[in-house]
Amino acid sequence: MTNNAASELTLQAVPSWMPAFLVAPMIGGLSLADLIALVVLLLFVLNFVMIEIWMERKVAGHIQLRRGPLHVGPHGSLQSPADVLKLLTKEDLTPVAADPIVFPMAPYLVFVPVFLTFLVIPWGPLVLFGNFVIRPFDLGLVYMVAIPAMQGIGLVMAGWSSGNKYSLLGSARVVAQLISYELPMVIALLGVAMMAESLNLTTIVESQMKQGWNVFLQPIGFLVFFLATMSEMSRAPFDIAVAESEIVGGPFVEYSGMRWGMFYLAEFAAVCLNSALSTALFLGGWELFPGSRALGLGWISDQFGLLFFMGKMIVLVLIIQWARFALPRLRIDQLMDFAWKFLLPAGFVNFILTAILQVFGFVPFAIGIGLTLAFAAVLLATYQARRSPSTVALIRTAAAAAVPTSQGVGLPV
Amino acid sequence: MDSYSITYTPVIAATFLGIGFISLTLLIANLLAPRVRTRGKESIYECGSPTIGQGWSQMNLRYYLYAILFLIFEIESVFLFPWTVVYKGLGPFAFWEMMLFMSMLLFGLVYAWRKGVLTWE
Numbered sequence A: 001m002t003n004n005a006a007s008e009l010t011l012q013a014v015p016s017w018m019p020a021f022l023v024a025p026m027i028g029g030l031s032l033a034d035l036i037a038l039v040v041l042l043l044f045v046l047n048f049v050m051i052e053i054w055m056e057r058k059v060a061g062h063i064q065l066r067r068g069p070l071h072v073g074p075h076g077s078l079q080s081p082a083d084v085l086k087l088l089t090k091e092d093l094t095p096v097a098a099d100p101i102v103f104p105m106a107p108y109l110v111f112v113p114v115f116l117t118f119l120v121i122p123w124g125p126l127v128l129f130g131n132f133v134i135r136p137f138d139l140g141l142v143y144m145v146a147i148p149a150m151q152g153i154g155l156v157m158a159g160w161s162s163g164n165k166y167s168l169l170g171s172a173r174v175v176a177q178l179i180s181y182e183l184p185m186v187i188a189l190l191g192v193a194m195m196a197e198s199l200n201l202t203t204i205v206e207s208q209m210k211q212g213w214n215v216f217l218q219p220i221g222f223l224v225f226f227l228a229t230m231s232e233m234s235r236a237p238f239d240i241a242v243a244e245s246e247i248v249g250g251p252f253v254e255y256s257g258m259r260w261g262m263f264y265l266a267e268f269a270a271v272c273l274n275s276a277l278s279t280a281l282f283l284g285g286w287e288l289f290p291g292s293r294a295l296g297l298g299w300i301s302d303q304f305g306l307l308f309f310m311g312k313m314i315v316l317v318l319i320i321q322w323a324r325f326a327l328p329r330l331r332i333d334q335l336m337d338f339a340w341k342f343l344l345p346a347g348f349v350n351f352i353l354t355a356i357l358q359v360f361g362f363v364p365f366a367i368g369i370g371l372t373l374a375f376a377a378v379l380l381a382t383y384q385a386r387r388s389p390s391t392v393a394l395i396r397t398a399a400a401a402a403v404p405t406s407q408g409v410g411l412p413v
Numbered sequence B: 001m002d003s004y005s006i007t008y009t010p011v012i013a014a015t016f017l018g019i020g021f022i023s024l025t026l027l028i029a030n031l032l033a034p035r036v037r038t039r040g041k042e043s044i045y046e047c048g049s050p051t052i053g054q055g056w057s058q059m060n061l062r063y064y065l066y067a068i069l070f071l072i073f074e075i076e077s078v079f080l081f082p083w084t085v086v087y088k089g090l091g092p093f094a095f096w097e098m099m100l101f102m103s104m105l106l107f108g109l110v111y112a113w114r115k116g117v118l119t120w121e
Helices: A032-063 A079-088 A102-120 A140-146 A150-161 A165-196 A201-211 A219-232 A257-282 A298-326 A332-360 A362-386 A389-401 B003-007 B009-032 B064-090 B092-114
Strands: A124-126 A130-132
Touching: A032 A079, A032 A102, A032 A257, A032 A298, A032 B009, A079 A257, A079 B009, A102 A140, A102 A150, A102 A257, A102 B009, A124 A298, A140 A165, A140 A201, A150 A165, A150 A257, A165 A201, A165 A219, A165 A257, A165 A332, A165 B064, A201 A257, A219 A257, A219 A298, A219 A332, A257 A298, A257 B009, A332 A362, A332 B064, A332 B092, B064 B092
Parallel strands: none
Antiparallel strands: A124 A130
């Protein structure tokens, strides 16, 4: 949407119909078009979050054999705007024990970093509008790791300043979780940077169009990145830090009304952000399907890429929501073990395999993949053998007992 | 102003935009919402019973050793990012060199694992 003299990207063209005063740089290289783009981005994030909340409640409903929101608007689709109105008219409480300065500051530090990270996402091209990206920073990959990490400080501020034991516990857990899952995420990103030989997100997408999508070349990396980001934003099943059933909501127990709504907004915006990042880094960004350029269908992606990007993003959002309602929550020790003893070694394996692919070619890479799979199979077999057989037998017996009796087939009430 | 800082000016603009958006929303909420103060409402939430002691109580930060390990590996990844960009042009020598560096770090991870640092109890 905007121009950048430092960039050599081919798609980075200013639409010709745009009047000159819009693209003329003002203070510090910012043009009016830049400011409009930023406002549009903010509005997009807010609206996407509302749609996302409605989607999540529908998904939850259908997984639990309910129908979800129904009454406000067609299929309950106006439920989220109604909720926003309700939140706006709720009383905003500040407990007497809370720190008067840090307590109101925390929501800013939780939402703003998430919004800032949206600046680097290459949304892809759309007819007449050119390529949607606010700024393709050359250090985009480092930027997208560094900026969301500030969110942790905001959550600690919220948890500490509330003067509540639950929120203090929650913030301690948030820190432990953030530092543990930051590592596998960064290690998985190294593989991506190695494939594209660049840290610029737009270049990474374009290199995937030439070499094939990263999700096929480094599936381990994609898995590690996706799970680690899911944990970074404290989504179920990694939501022990904000677990309602034991520490009643974690760091933001004491927040109410719209101030609490800001934390909720930040959480759902982070889901949108991380789906977008996964799409750009691993799922080929705005390309229609892998290898479409070789078949001469590249022009479709060049014209309507934005739509394909959004489509992939929404699929990832649905997967994240599905995981929330289908999987039980991990205990805190299981959570830490999963990061340090599974994701981190897996990330290193992915890193080494990608390094082999880049220098020694495809055959050693394929041998490496085979060895990894064999090793994983051995590990899985030993793990299964070590599990107590009585537990499995117990589950089988219970499942057999749940089979319908004379009252006929039906779901357990 | 040099081109480097010009590239990053949208970040500053977006920061102000985000802060402005939250302030505006909270202001609107402040104008619309009722305000009735009672002692019960302003007390700390602790499942209905009065709080025992202070909210800022002593607690055991169990992730202390994890945090030290995190620092080591995070600094390593900062070293690795520039290396990944130029890696393909450097050839096999860079690969073996990096494997040496990584194996030392991985040895550290295995050592910590064996010593029971990675056990949360």
